[in-house]
Amino acid sequence: MSQCILRIALDTPLHAVFDYRWACEPGARPAPGQLVLVPFGRREVVGIIVAVLDETDVPVEKLKDALAVRSQLGPLSPHWLALAGFAAEYYQRPLGEVALPGVPKNLRLSTTVALDRAIKKLAKLDPGHDATPVDMPVLNPAQQAAADAIGSASGFSPILLYGVTGSGKTEVYLQACAQVLAREPDGQILILVPEINLTPQLEGNIRARFPGVMLATLHSSLSEGERMLHWLAAHQGQARIVLGTRLAILASLPRLALIIIDEEHDPSYKQQEGLRYSARDLAVWRAWQLKIPVVLGSATPSLESWHHAQSGRYRKLELRERAVQQATLPAVKLINLEHDKPRDGLTAALVEALKLRLERGEQSLLFLNRRGYSPVICCDSCGWVSDCQRCTAFMVLHKGEHKLRCHHCSLEMRIPRHCPTCGNVDLQPLGRGTQRIEEGLQLMFPQARILRIDADSTRRKGSAQEAFDTVHRGDVDILIGTQMVAKGHDFKKLTLVGILNPDTALFSQDYRASERLFAQLMQVAGRAGRTAQAEGGSPSEVLVQTRYPEHPLYGAVVKHDYDRFASALLAERRQAGLPPFLYQAMLRAEAPELAKALAFLQAARDCASHEGVTLNDPIPMSMTRVHNVDRAQLLVEAASRPVLQAFLKDWLAQLRDMKARIKWSLEVDPVDI
Numbered sequence: 001m002s003q004c005i006l007r008i009a010l011d012t013p014l015h016a017v018f019d020y021r022w023a024c025e026p027g028a029r030p031a032p033g034q035l036v037l038v039p040f041g042r043r044e045v046v047g048i049i050v051a052v053l054d055e056t057d058v059p060v061e062k063l064k065d066a067l068a069v070r071s072q073l074g075p076l077s078p079h080w081l082a083l084a085g086f087a088a089e090y091y092q093r094p095l096g097e098v099a100l101p102g103v104p105k106n107l108r109l110s111t112t113v114a115l116d117r118a119i120k121k122l123a124k125l126d127p128g129h130d131a132t133p134v135d136m137p138v139l140n141p142a143q144q145a146a147a148d149a150i151g152s153a154s155g156f157s158p159i160l161l162y163g164v165t166g167s168g169k170t171e172v173y174l175q176a177c178a179q180v181l182a183r184e185p186d187g188q189i190l191i192l193v194p195e196i197n198l199t200p201q202l203e204g205n206i207r208a209r210f211p212g213v214m215l216a217t218l219h220s221s222l223s224e225g226e227r228m229l230h231w232l233a234a235h236q237g238q239a240r241i242v243l244g245t246r247l248a249i250l251a252s253l254p255r256l257a258l259i260i261i262d263e264e265h266d267p268s269y270k271q272q273e274g275l276r277y278s279a280r281d282l283a284v285w286r287a288w289q290l291k292i293p294v295v296l297g298s299a300t301p302s303l304e305s306w307h308h309a310q311s312g313r314y315r316k317l318e319l320r321e322r323a324v325q326q327a328t329l330p331a332v333k334l335i336n337l338e339h340d341k342p343r344d345g346l347t348a349a350l351v352e353a354l355k356l357r358l359e360r361g362e363q364s365l366l367f368l369n370r371r372g373y374s375p376v377i378c379c380d381s382c383g384w385v386s387d388c389q390r391c392t393a394f395m396v397l398h399k400g401e402h403k404l405r406c407h408h409c410s411l412e413m414r415i416p417r418h419c420p421t422c423g424n425v426d427l428q429p430l431g432r433g434t435q436r437i438e439e440g441l442q443l444m445f446p447q448a449r450i451l452r453i454d455a456d457s458t459r460r461k462g463s464a465q466e467a468f469d470t471v472h473r474g475d476v477d478i479l480i481g482t483q484m485v486a487k488g489h490d491f492k493k494l495t496l497v498g499i500l501n502p503d504t505a506l507f508s509q510d511y512r513a514s515e516r517l518f519a520q521l522m523q524v525a526g527r528a529g530r531t532a533q534a535e536g537g538s539p540s541e542v543l544v545q546t547r548y549p550e551h552p553l554y555g556a557v558v559k560h561d562y563d564r565f566a567s568a569l570l571a572e573r574r575q576a577g578l579p580p581f582l583y584q585a586m587l588r589a590e591a592p593e594l595a596k597a598l599a600f601l602q603a604a605r606d607c608a609s610h611e612g613v614t615l616n617d618p619i620p621m622s623m624t625r626v627h628n629v630d631r632a633q634l635l636v637e638a639a640s641r642p643v644l645q646a647f648l649k650d651w652l653a654q655l656r657d658m659k660a661r662i663k664w665s666l667e668v669d670p671v672d673i
């Protein structure tokens, strides 16, 4: 027996790795990347070995013995450890806090799970080889060129697949996958989608297209058992295709050969708590690390990716036409709310258009922007509004449950019978949520089959899928929904999209709001007219209700002109010195009193030495109070990413040394400012 030192990452907020002793036969040393059980404080926890050493500076009397190396599970690869290491450094978090959550909980239990039994279950994922493959549709020339370009790319090749809605990007992904799978007999492909529940279509397509290929899925609604199974299938290389949401970017994929990120512009790729990473950015890094292609697909690419494509860092592949013959992009019309005053949220022009679709048996979709449009209760006589007692936010009316609810802290209360300030009994909802639109429509069109899809109506697991199935079956005439309905769906019978309230986003203080609004409008408009216009059917159209029809953003939507809009926005950003021409980080602090949070940020600002870095003044966050806690922020900016990174590293070490008794956190590349 001989001794070695295991350097181990543990899931703790401490910025450190920990050394333990381990006795083993010479030549039988554990490998970095193996899971290991160690005593930590009064507990026993599982960590990951990051290095195996002969000696350490830690004094001998402080060294404890590791308890067990989990050798049934093959080690995580050096590439994977490097990925976790990069993410930890870039986002300024401890390595263990990044790496351990990347491994399923069941493998991190202090008692060993019977891995062989687990592993046997993997057979369940095995699709078998008796299924017959579905024919690949013949690609149009633009699709074929794109699929070939991706399929034959080698080395680190970031590719922006810019294709209008309905241009058949999915088909391009699938055929590029087929080429890669055929060329690399062991190769694995990672496909990321913004929300797994909204894309069973894609999962179905993959299964039908690649019947002999094992597919693993990784997303947050799997049970722990399922998650372990799918994770192992990826880790052991059996799963050739892994489909998942942002968290799948940290999956262990020993033979990764291609990464595809569908709807790469989607904000869901950014994790908004804990390790606030961008799965898209990590994907590009991972592709760079492994020298493999990465495809970013979108009809409305993020300005970051568009900028890289324009500057030649990313290769741009374009699909300018819809894939289905005679399916044309819908005509977008602006309805001026000054001239056509809405009743129950709907203008006369939109009501007429709905009527026509109902007569013809076609589907319509009404889209509401959730932000700034939830119904709150207000008092006409004194101006009282239902604001939350704990947050800088309004409580939102949920009529079916007879409740007001705060969407930030979840505080609930009964709908008051009279105004708490003046006693007025006639309290009215202000603003029109999806529920009110639904009620108004049902009165207007009693025969119509109306379905509402939003976060409230789909809380139960699986209910979103049921709802979308109903739409696909054609059992719905009018679909009402929020952001959820805008993404990716291929609704075949939809010929009308009404956009009810887009204007609020025009005046947001967040400089990204117009980029998001544009993407959202193009996405939701793209749900219409996806099949050839039927004989005698209505041409597909999109009606946008707005008070600002002259706004250039709407002009660009009418022309389906992403290119020009993106160029104009980029020029603005360059001039104003905003990302992607500048790099940012946000330090946030929270305390029961605002002054304390601000004082901490001011102290942080004062202790910084900063060449090439700008530290702005600490300010209260726009939603200052949440759950009785006040929040403030300090924006840090630099023209160079390495300069910002180097600064943050030193600065955060200083901040940790301050040992301030206040909750604070840092976000690198923040998206909500």
Ligand code: ADP
Residues within 6 Å of the ligand: 137, 138, 139, 140, 143, 163, 164, 165, 166, 167, 168, 169, 170, 171, 323, 324, 325, 490, 530
């Ligand atoms: P996107 O993701 O670009 O919005 P989809 O991949 O959903 O577009 O494709 C839109 C529609 O076009 C789908 O119904 C798809 O089956 C169809 N489609 C794609 N490629 C072809 C093709 N080459 N021939 C016929 N139909 C196609």
Ligand code: ZN
Residues within 6 Å of the ligand: 388, 389, 390, 391, 393, 406, 407, 408, 409, 410, 411, 626, 627
């Ligand atoms: Zn609240």
Ligand code: ZN
Residues within 6 Å of the ligand: 379, 380, 381, 382, 383, 384, 419, 420, 421, 422, 423, 424
């Ligand atoms: Zn009142």
